[in-house]
Amino acid sequence: MLLSIESSCDDSAIAITEIKTAKLILHKKISQEIKHAKYGGVVPELASRLHAVDLPKLLEGAKEYFPKIKAVAVTNEPGLAVTLNEGVMMAKAFSTFQKLPLVPVHHLKGHIYSLFIQKPVILPLLAVLISGGHTMVVRVKGLEDMEILATSMDDSVGESFDKVAKMMGLGYPGGPIVEALARDGDANRFELPIPLRNSPLIAFSLSGLKNAVRLKIEALGGAKEISEQDRRDLSASFQKAIIAHLSQKIKKILAKDRISNVALVGGASANLALRGAFENLCKEYDKTLLTAPLEYCSDNAAMIGRYAIEALKAGLTCSSQDIEVVANRKLKAGMRL
Ligand code: KG4
Numbered sequence: 001m002l003l004s005i006e007s008s009c010d011d012s013a014i015a016i017t018e019i020k021t022a023k024l025i026l027h028k029k030i031s032q033e034i035k036h037a038k039y040g041g042v043v044p045e046l047a048s049r050l051h052a053v054d055l056p057k058l059l060e061g062a063k064e065y066f067p068k069i070k071a072v073a074v075t076n077e078p079g080l081a082v083t084l085n086e087g088v089m090m091a092k093a094f095s096t097f098q099k100l101p102l103v104p105v106h107h108l109k110g111h112i113y114s115l116f117i118q119k120p121v122i123l124p125l126l127a128v129l130i131s132g133g134h135t136m137v138v139r140v141k142g143l144e145d146m147e148i149l150a151t152s153m154d155d156s157v158g159e160s161f162d163k164v165a166k167m168m169g170l171g172y173p174g175g176p177i178v179e180a181l182a183r184d185g186d187a188n189r190f191e192l193p194i195p196l197r198n199s200p201l202i203a204f205s206l207s208g209l210k211n212a213v214r215l216k217i218e219a220l221g222g223a224k225e226i227s228e229q230d231r232r233d234l235s236a237s238f239q240k241a242i243i244a245h246l247s248q249k250i251k252k253i254l255a256k257d258r259i260s261n262v263a264l265v266g267g268a269s270a271n272l273a274l275r276g277a278f279e280n281l282c283k284e285y286d287k288t289l290l291t292a293p294l295e296y297c298s299d300n301a302a303m304i305g306r307y308a309i310e311a312l313k314a315g316l317t318c319s320s321q322d323i324e325v326v327a328n329r330k331l332k333a334g335m336r337l
């Protein structure tokens with residue numbers, strides 16, 4: 001069995017996966033969302049201290065599997081350095097003490113492999129990754145063969161949902177809140193700009209859209225003055241604009257790329273309106289859409305374990321002295337993940 005650990009942001013998570021069959025035996029997560037909600041976003045120092053308390057608690061709960069664990073995997077990049085460190089230190093201690101191989105896992109590759117939890121791997125595919133930290137399209141051909149085709153020039157999709165919720169005086173994370181409000185809103189009430197609409201660039205940009213929402217809120221008298229119906233209509237109009245933007249840019253990729261499997265992954269891929277739009281898009285271009293079950297969209301250790309099983313088979317392990325924590329490096333189109 002393989003123990004996997006995730007602590008790149010505000011979720012402490014561990015999972016146990018059977019190495020031979022990739023069967024998920026256990027996965028547990030303690031989310032810190034409530035603790036960060038009053039600050040409207042993740043406070044790194046607080047997150048780090050909470051991981052230091054919660055990760056050992058989770059590990060304690062997996063005690064019965066310890067004798068069967070043959071490898072340890074941990075997210076080592078990208079994320080918040082102070083929170084990644086908590087998971088990496090625990091993985092190092094465990095693997096050193098038990099003399100086990102250590103598998104470093106790139107968090108974004110983990111999101112992509114969330115598609116294959118309890119399932120065989122299907123490659124190649126075009127992965128549209130929309131999370132709190134990243135927005136990108138990746139051509140995935142293998143474990144270590146992932147090429148970034150497009151990225152966001154500023155905010156990520158998840159982040160823009162979080163910021164819009166915050167501007168309306170609502171909690172964190174904003175994605176599920178805005179999605180729920182949008183369900184009962186009029187998406188045509190507010191005219192919002194579709195980012196990069198007339199640009200030939202295959203890239204994403206969300207900060208202009210976020211600012212346009214801010215101006216609408218101000219015009220309505222500010223966060224304290226807006227009505228519940230204003231919030232619903234703003235949410236629906238904002239979500240519609242994001243969907244139009246993502247669809248417009250991704251269409252350009254789908255029209256050219258021969259890969260028949262398209263995947264939507266990352267925390268924001270839990271958004272059902274977005275999923276619906278991607279279903280239609282894939283139908284239009286004769287592609288098959290792959291998504292992960294909702295419980296595996298946001299950060300978890302099961303996806304880290306799923307990637308690690310394949311990495312372990314490919315010999316992609318390292319020693320506990322060599323594992324490096326890489327917080328955030330700028331990822332651009334043309335680069336490899
Ligand atoms: O993948 P994830 O758990 O963490 C990162 O790796 O960043 O993604 C978290 C992000 C948050 O910004 C959250 O607001 C967003 O995913 N999110 C959503 C939805 N559920 C979570 N965004 C839009 N609609 C949702 N239903």
Ligand code: ZN
Pocket residue numbers: 107111131132266267298299
């Ligand atoms: Zn994530």
